[in-house]
Amino acid sequence: xxxxxxxxxxxxxxxxxxxxxxxxxxxxxxxxxxxxxxxxxxxxxxxxxxxxxxxxxxxxxxxxxxxxxxxxxxxxxxxxxxxxxxxxxxxxxxxxxxxxxxxxxxxxxxxxxxxxxxxxxxxxxxxxxxxxxxxxxxxxxxxxxxxxxxxxxxxxxxxxxxxxxxxxxxxxxxxxxxxxxxxxxxxxxxxxxxxxxxxxxxxxxxxxxxxxxxxxxxxxxxxxxxxxxxxxxxxxxxxxxxxxxxxxxxxxxxxxxxxxxxxxxxxxxxxxxxxxxxxxxxxxxxxxxxxxxxxxxxxxxxxxxxxxxxxxxxxxxxxxxxxxxxxxxxxxxxxxxxxxxxxxxxxxxxxxxxxxxxxxxxxxxxxxxxxxxxxxxxxxxxxxxxx
Numbered sequence: 001x002x003x004x005x006x007x008x009x010x011x012x013x014x015x016x017x018x019x020x021x022x023x024x025x026x027x028x029x030x031x032x033x034x035x036x037x038x039x040x041x042x043x044x045x046x047x048x049x050x051x052x053x054x055x056x057x058x059x060x061x062x063x064x065x066x067x068x069x070x071x072x073x074x075x076x077x078x079x080x081x082x083x084x085x086x087x088x089x090x091x092x093x094x095x096x097x098x099x100x101x102x103x104x105x106x107x108x109x110x111x112x113x114x115x116x117x118x119x120x121x122x123x124x125x126x127x128x129x130x131x132x133x134x135x136x137x138x139x140x141x142x143x144x145x146x147x148x149x150x151x152x153x154x155x156x157x158x159x160x161x162x163x164x165x166x167x168x169x170x171x172x173x174x175x176x177x178x179x180x181x182x183x184x185x186x187x188x189x190x191x192x193x194x195x196x197x198x199x200x201x202x203x204x205x206x207x208x209x210x211x212x213x214x215x216x217x218x219x220x221x222x223x224x225x226x227x228x229x230x231x232x233x234x235x236x237x238x239x240x241x242x243x244x245x246x247x248x249x250x251x252x253x254x255x256x257x258x259x260x261x262x263x264x265x266x267x268x269x270x271x272x273x274x275x276x277x278x279x280x281x282x283x284x285x286x287x288x289x290x291x292x293x294x295x296x297x298x299x300x301x302x303x304x305x306x307x308x309x310x311x312x313x314x315x316x317x318x319x320x321x322x323x324x325x326x327x328x329x330x331x332x333x334x335x336x337x338x339x340x341x342x343x344x345x346x347x348x349x350x351x352x353x354x355x356x357x358x359x360x361x362x363x364x365x366x367x368x369x370x371x372x373x374x375x376x377x378x379x380x381x382x383x384x385x386x387x
Contacts (some may be wrong), residue, residue, distance in 0.1 A: 012130040016352075020270045022074045032375045033346040034147075034363040037174060037320065041238040043275065044286040050278040051271045059274060063267045066258055067095025071273050075246055075279040083206065084219045085100020085229065089252045091251040094258050095268045095276075099204045099232035099245030104130055105257040106200045106228050106247060107166075111136040115165040118152045121356030124202065125220055128354070131168075138162070139355050145324065149178035149356075153187035160195055167197045169217060172205035174321045175362035177298075177351050182215045198253075199227040205318040206247070207236035207287060214317065218248075225250050228257075235319075236287050237279045242272035254280070294319045297365040297372055304376040305363075308383050319366045322350070326359035328386045333387075336361055343382040345375050 003011065066072065071091035079085040087093050096102040103126065111117065113135030119127055123141040128138050140166045143149045151169070169181045180188075192199055199217060206214040218227040232245030245268075247257055261267075279287070298315060305312040305323045312323035325335045331347035339345050339361075350357030365372060 009133050031344045032371050035348050037364050038240050039238040039366050041290050043238050047278045051275050054274045059270055063270050065267055067260045068273045071277050078280050083216050087248045094247045094254055096245045097265045097268050098243040098293045099230050102247040104228040105260050107134050109256040116163040117166045117168055118159055119168045121354035125352050127168050137374045141172050145311045149176035156191055167199045169201040172317025174318055175320050177318045177320050179317040189223050192353050202230045204232050208316040213314050233276050242275050244272040244276045301365045308380040321363045322360045324360050326353045343378040345378050
């Protein structure tokens, strides 16, 4: 009877596959979880102190819907200096409740029933259910491990139909750690313009690249006006619980997103916005130090996987490794369940990231080096039985 009250589209979407495996390991200290993509660092002390001072001074009220003007100014300055993106903080930046709300706003604002959303696969699991809730049809665009899980012009062109409206991007990529260079983006941008597509580019891992600097597709000629850039402070700044993200784009497109934001979230948390200001003004050094730790862990984990018989491409961004388990003969869900039960290591099966993720598991290296060593030891024993 209760199901009669639940909207059919909500009934149809599955629970998060990432959270499902996280819940299996939650509360069990014997299990090493490589499942959830959350930094193991605490938000730097000076950021916390800035918020405590602001709270003691009564910073408890609403902010403007689009966010504190000084935060939008800092974001604009930061994006211009670091990624060659120029936005007017007055009307081309909206501060949101994490980058997750920014994603939801973008897909709600620009998706109509029947619209096709092109999505490189594998990609972050939230895109598909949010697109579905808004009536959109997700079209997976294959990316291959042997090509570094990059989006190619050939694969994109094959997927385009007369109903194609949006291209959803996620680089640096979750779960593969793939990035795109300016040379990679050039033919993609030409296809986007030729087919009049709108791009939603989730760049929440933009700061976490290890061998070369992140390049946004919006920085290419003719792309900024047709691209919504989404980002936030959760990953690179170790601020997941503060829930501050942002969206950038043409003022007319941002106005549509802001209209929804006004009726739903109203504004992002004021203390989170104050923390974000402090992080941009004085937290870049701490962010760089955390990135260096991730880089060292990446080397440990990728080399460890290869040494125990798990082929793994080198992730150039984010903080995930995506080793192949296809040679075991097990599908990714079965492999992940057995790894959890028999070895006490929680990883996310690749299938939850789309059909392109099958045959892999996602392992986060946003955990301590000691735990990574322990996980590799357990996985080595596990793999000796499976191969």
